[in-house]
Amino acid sequence: MAAFLKFTRSAQRALKAGESISEHGIIYTRLSNGDGRWSINVMVNRRRHHQVVGLESEGYTRTQAEDVIATLKASKRTAAHGVQGSRQTAALTVTQAADDYLAYLRTHDGRDVATKEMRFREHIKPHLGRRSIAKLTDDDWLGYVDARKKEGAAASTINRERSALLHLLNTMRRRKMLNTAPLLARQKEPQGKLVYLTPEESQRLLRAAEDDQSLLAHPFIMVTLYTGLRHTAALNLRARDVDVTRRILWIGHDKAGRREQPMPQILAAYLGEMVDGMAPDDYLFPSQRAKSGRAYQMNSIFARCVERAGISKHVTPHTMRHTAATNAAHAGLDAATIQAMGGWKTRAMAERYTHAASMRDAMDALQGRLTSSRVTRELHRPSKKSA
Template sequence: MTAFSKLTRPAMRALKPGASINEHGIVYTKLANGDGRWTVNVMVARARHHQVVGLESEGYTRTQAEEVVAKLKAQKRAAAHGVAGSKQVAPRSVKAAAEDYLEYLEKHDGKDIATKRMRFKEHLTPHLGILSVARLTSDDWLAYVTIRKGEGAGPATINRERSALLHMLNTMRRRRMLAVVPELPRQKEPKGKLVYLTPEEAAALLKAAAEDQSEHAHPFVMIALYTGARHEAILGLRVRDVDPGRRILWIDKDKAGEREQPIPEVLAKYLVKLTARRGPDEFLFASKRAADGRLYQISSIFARCVERAKLTKHVTPHTMRHTMATNAAHAGLDAATIQEMGGWKTRAMAERYTHAASMQVAMSALQERLEPKKARRVTPKLHGKARKSDKTP
């Protein structure tokens, strides 16, 4: 039952499971497990809008619910007048907006343009292209999600497409071409199994890469294992990006932006030999067949090395990133250091590895406690003596 009352902390704490408080369309519901759920249920432009905002345990508060209501009202006002903004640009479709957005990224040194272009061309534009970008709603996005799931796309794939669309909409807002950005619910992704290589497996992969016919196999595996850098960033390295004296690589374009990548001494010495007698503008992974002279994908070469190394795990170039972080965690490095080494945007990503390492240390300590080295045992010899004494009169 929903009570129309003030959303005060004492009133919220006093709620029984299943009961709710509704104040001006913002609803707080006490769930059976003790958690609280925030939703909005408001009339905007003579239309009822109901939307789940999030759970209290996930950090959602009344503030986020109020922001949703404010965005809904601003979005409806913008929809009534086309694309709102100081520039008063004529209404345009998602397809036209995407073309302008990608062109804008090209002119302003945008990141990951090729991937964004692919996501718009193959998925977002075919399904959303004819819609007005100013009238795009969360319902339109949920309909898109349903279609993509029907096509076999998983939550992670859909979330990456969502990121591309959101980046376009937020870019338009910054350029004052769009008044508001709609809420696009994110898909919940299942936690994947953390796959990494043991030292023995890493050594086998390096040996297989050294024996591969491609000159790029061994350098790629070396850099990936010792830095954990994303494979797109590795393939984009030039000779001038290598600073063996300071033991760093300069990552120019990466998901986390420009940054300095620390490297160990063994890799620094390796790269000195690799870059000897090569010009500063040369790519480390050059390709004569590519238009701009660099390699863009190494999946087939890497898969060949994995097969030759006889690795039974599902190993991809990204597995090298997990391997670096796991090894760093087992070496005792904290999450902040691992985050900086790997270029993660949030601490939570790095903490996943330190948590796994600490759990292994805890299990080893538990085993040592339960099975001390000098544990008392009954030996077969003692049993033999006991049986002999039974026959003695």
């Protein structure tokens, strides 16, 4: 591996906005906002590769830039030795590869297939569908990002589409249908504000749902409020998924995979009356107009209930997930329990709720400590009399 002399921490910190360091085909540039950008500019197999690797604020370092160059050179060696895979695989377009990938997931117990299918159908295929999957580059991805931003897509939305495309590429690599895959730079997401409903707002929303013209409004808010289930997971519930005795909901289709979702007694009793007389395969949220037989989404119904409840903050069905986790944290549950309850993939995602609850308890303790102490209400001002 080539030795690096220019890339030292002191040299990087000394760079001013717009200045760069270049060594062995790797470029580090100081941006106007103070962030650092890593990119490469190398010639491999008589082809110039000039692409952005990622930003320093997103965790990218020189190592990732070296990995990109190593991958490009490995791809050259593979092609030189004739181990390139079948012609059929190499000729696949992104659309054809996506169709094969989704079919593979359906027969191999893939997770969140419906959502992945939607992202490919509505966004990835229209923009990248005709490109060869074997020749897809980071420049192609940057062009996709630019097009999606012009359509008004948020960074978080683009990152979810990136995850779907990366999973396709990595799945093809595991199936030995691809040798290499581009990194696809992740978009930096702004720090979002954690929005949740207070207990009083939750009760107002439930009362508003009782008066709504849709019979699905109140059950949907009850389920999501008391379990924190994701929107789609709640709508996929059938009568057979409700175990009143064990107070368990069986979640067959969810982002976190199959799992058992616990529920409090008030919801178990509520759903017990609801499923009484229903066939096991009947959906809890049916729709005669939907081909699947269940409601596709509850956004409009939910928004109507929020407005009727007089809640002014921006609230969506996903807010109920934040509300359930926040209430659990305030009740004293630890991050591990909240993670298991909500089906989060990592502990860190659940810890943000326990952190917020801990800070609130700390502020209440501080207030109690201060108000219980004897504090002079009048400010002590220096005397106007001269000494």
